[in-house]
Amino acid sequence: MDNIKTLWRAEGYYYEDGKCSIEMWPxxxxxxxxxxxxxxxxxxxxxxxxxxxxxxxxxxxxxxQEEALESLLMRKKRQVxxxxxxxxxxxxxxxxxxxxxxxxxxxx
Numbered sequence: 001m002d003n004i005k006t007l008w009r010a011e012g013y014y015y016e017d018g019k020c021s022i023e024m025w026p027x028x029x030x031x032x033x034x035x036x037x038x039x040x041x042x043x044x045x046x047x048x049x050x051x052x053x054x055x056x057x058x059x060x061x062x063x064x065q066e067e068a069l070e071s072l073l074m075r076k077k078r079q080v081x082x083x084x085x086x087x088x089x090x091x092x093x094x095x096x097x098x099x100x101x102x103x104x105x106x107x108x
Contacts, residue, residue: 007039007052007061008103010072027061
């Protein structure tokens with residue numbers, strides 16, 4: 001891991017016409033520590049440094065593009081689970097209101 005000079009982050013984009021694209025963003029390693037590296041992107045983060053643990057399960061960027069793509073896949077699957085839960089909660093509230101089980105309380 002000491003010879004890593006670039007880390008990668010995959011981002012997915014969805015467009016109104018139904019198409020999508022995957023972008024691979026390179027991040028230059030600028031500093032090393034015993035636990036991780038500091039990275040910087042000349043385009044994406046506008047020169048801001050970001051720390052990345054090299055031993056963590058979830059990382060911001062990865063040494064190989066394949067790992068970055070797998071990370072994007074896992075992030076999007078998690079996003080779907082969150083949205084599904086939010087839809088279930090919202091639909092439950094809608095059903096509760098429409099079933100007229102909710103009674104308005106008189107304010108005194």
